[in-house]
Amino acid sequence: MVSLGKILPIALGGLAIFFLGNAIARPAQARLTGQALTETGVGLGSSLSSIGGGIGSLLGNIGTGSAQLLNPLFSLKTLIYGENYDGATNQVAQIQNASNYTIDIPTPNTASSSPAVSPESAPETRQSVITFPSGARTTYPLSQAAIDYYRNIGVDIS
Numbered sequence: 001m002v003s004l005g006k007i008l009p010i011a012l013g014g015l016a017i018f019f020l021g022n023a024i025a026r027p028a029q030a031r032l033t034g035q036a037l038t039e040t041g042v043g044l045g046s047s048l049s050s051i052g053g054g055i056g057s058l059l060g061n062i063g064t065g066s067a068q069l070l071n072p073l074f075s076l077k078t079l080i081y082g083e084n085y086d087g088a089t090n091q092v093a094q095i096q097n098a099s100n101y102t103i104d105i106p107t108p109n110t111a112s113s114s115p116a117v118s119p120e121s122a123p124e125t126r127q128s129v130i131t132f133p134s135g136a137r138t139t140y141p142l143s144q145a146a147i148d149y150y151r152n153i154g155v156d157i158s
Contacts, residue, residue, distance in 0.1 A: 131156040 023030035
């Protein structure tokens with residue numbers, strides 16, 4: 001029995017010899033044949049592309065449709081359990097559904113809220129004349145901590 005694998009190369013070789021002989025004997029007809037084959041190939045490619053696009057669109061629409069069929073189930077889960085259901089209690093849903101809830105706004109510690117707490121006062125500053133090693137002098141408002149720091153690093157402050 002003759003298999004297709006043995007016949008196909010012989011048939012393709014014969015077809016190539018036929019086209020080559022036709023191109024040599026009748027060049028005008030060979031050119032028209034080439035144009036016809038090109039147009040057929042372009043048309044076939046365009047058709048296959050259109051079919052592929054249609055199949056892709058069909059499958060995409062099937063996926064979107066099936067997801068939308070399941071959407072009511074997810075909406076029902078959200079309605080029952082709340083937005084962020086992960087098995088734990090949803091505190092946001094409980095607060096929103098509570099009939100008596102208050103919002104806690106923290107208040108800062110003041111002297112009036114607690115007798116043991118007193119507000120910090122700003123450190124006292126005074127105008128100090130700073131003499132730099134280059135001999136330049138300038139006046140800045142400095143706290144006692146700043147004056148001590150500059151004196152420790154060797155800057156003359158009066």
